[in-house]
Amino acid sequence: MNHENENTKPCNESKPCACSAAPAPEKSTRREFMLKIGFGLNAIAGAAVGIPLLGYALSSFFKGHEIAWVSLGPVDKFPEGKTRLGHFKNPVHRSWDGSTAEIPCWVRRISGDQFQVFAINCAHLGCPVRWFEQSKLFMCPCHGGAYYENGDHAAGPPPRGLFTYEFKVQDGQLLILAGALPTLAQPNA
């Protein structure tokens, strides 16, 4: 910057003037070369910082879901023919998650080892659905979606029935395959 300013200054007598003469070609080439080197080095430096930074911020785009079998407790907790609120600690959680690591779900024990485990989240916009034993309906408080006992869509804006978890019974425990918030993009959490 400074050099350029000096060069563009009007001539004064005391100093030999450089501005009126054409700039020496070697000098200019060297400066251009330095500039190119400078840009090049900074492009590398930018990539060295920027690529890991993007990788850090956008890691969710490259990482698949971790899901695992988690226990909802002994099978006997769930009476036959009834629907009960179950809950589990999400298989992926942090120690500072607090209560948000505990995920609720609706467990319907049809009979014996026959179950249906529904996500708490309404298929419309994810609000928590509530079970009404008397009318055998799940109702959503947000926009009035309703589902039948077996999770099928009954009324309101949801585009499908309730999201379900895969389940299995092992050593008297009810296990479900869980780990991620179910949405329309990935209904089987």
Add this chain to the structure above:
Amino acid sequence: MKPPLKKLSDLGMDLFNWFDDRLHVKKIWDSTAGHHVPQSAGSWFYVFGSATLLCFMMQLVTGIMLALVYVPSADEAYATLEYLTYHQQLGWFLRAVHYWGSNFMVGIMLLHMTQVYLFGAYKYPREITWISGLILLVLTLGLAFTGQVMRFDEDAYWGLGIGAAIMGRVPFIGQQLVDFMLGGQIIASETLSRFFALHVFVLPGSVIAIVSLHLRMVLSKGINEYPVPGMVVRRQTYDKEYAAIIKKEGVPFFPKAIDKDIIAAAIVIGGIVTCACVFGPKGPSGPPDPLQINASPAPDFWFLWIYSIAALMPEQIETVALLGGPAVIGLILVALPFFNGTGEKSWRRRPVAVLIVLLTWIALGMLTYLGATSPWSPVMNAWSAQSTLDAQILHRSPLQLQGAVVLQYKQCRNCHSIDGLGGERGPDLSDVSMRLTRPQLTRQVVQGGGNMPAYGQNLSPSEVEALVDYMATLVPAGVPPARDFTLQKKGKN
């Protein structure tokens, strides 16, 4: 010898000049606060922009204060919110000012936008001013939404669930977007941390940057002159005309045109403080515990209209509208100064513009009202909490009374009110037998339809019989019950 006071002021001037010589304060001041504006711009209609900026400043200051105590951890945020509200000296006041400041900021910003649109201020040569304003609109709504998440209670928790559900509707990369938004697979600590980073670093920093651009444009292209009907904007002549206006009636913004902005500033601060003191801070409501499923999440005031749209939209177009709607509206707004950049500025000569503004405000107002009352939401405890009026059970037969019990016990009233008591999702049942005959009632109960679940599986035939027998008595005095005319004709023949 000079008097001491004079000596002191001389010293002050010397000191100022010393600094000014190095910092050029005077030059910067004159070219910004002292820039010339048309005298007509010193109007009450021109105070909304500065008032929005003032709100933002207040949000910055109160936000920094709140950050001194708040902990953005899913485990502890709620406890720090309660501490702020109930234990920290004047914590409730700061929370209230921050909450009401945000409401005022969004509201005044919308007024500013309306005024700019009606006064044609987006037209040539202020396209960039308009577009930077649109970016500020998005940033401010972003701040309001992320701020709602900072109040990490059950509404925030389920509100994030709604955000994730909308993201999950994006085709192809829906799941990745959900994970990106949540910072993980579930709504938890990393979700709060990233919304915190957005709310206190990314969005306010972006607002400062874009406000600088916005104000820079105000300085370089001048504030819009008060539009006069008949004064038409032409790209070829406008700059000269504006220069002539400034030359003829230009006054320095400070101190000649700032008076109303200053009074408006005091009114806005007074309004925020009054609301803060009278209504207090919002929430926090219940703790962000997913196991507390009795939550009925609803967004803050300025997002209620979106909540309404989500409830009222036909299911078939929902995904397209939720994702495409904002994009289309954004595109139209960005393109506005290019396809409508010249011509009349005055709203008196732009009836379509006036109509658009009226319709937009009426629609937003009605949707907000609906969102606040949310008649589509079942009243979850109506069946157990709502009483039955005498008139609804007096002089009924035992079977009909059985039916009244079925109606209560099977949660019918969560969606259907009787004499206005209960849910409003379905029609009021107090006059149902005026509209439906017995067979129609039976069919409706058993098969459902028209947004009502089918109860055929959940009611025994005797329960249906009792229920229908009871509902057949629900008819206003002096009005005949519904009759099936097809049957009547058959009878005559």
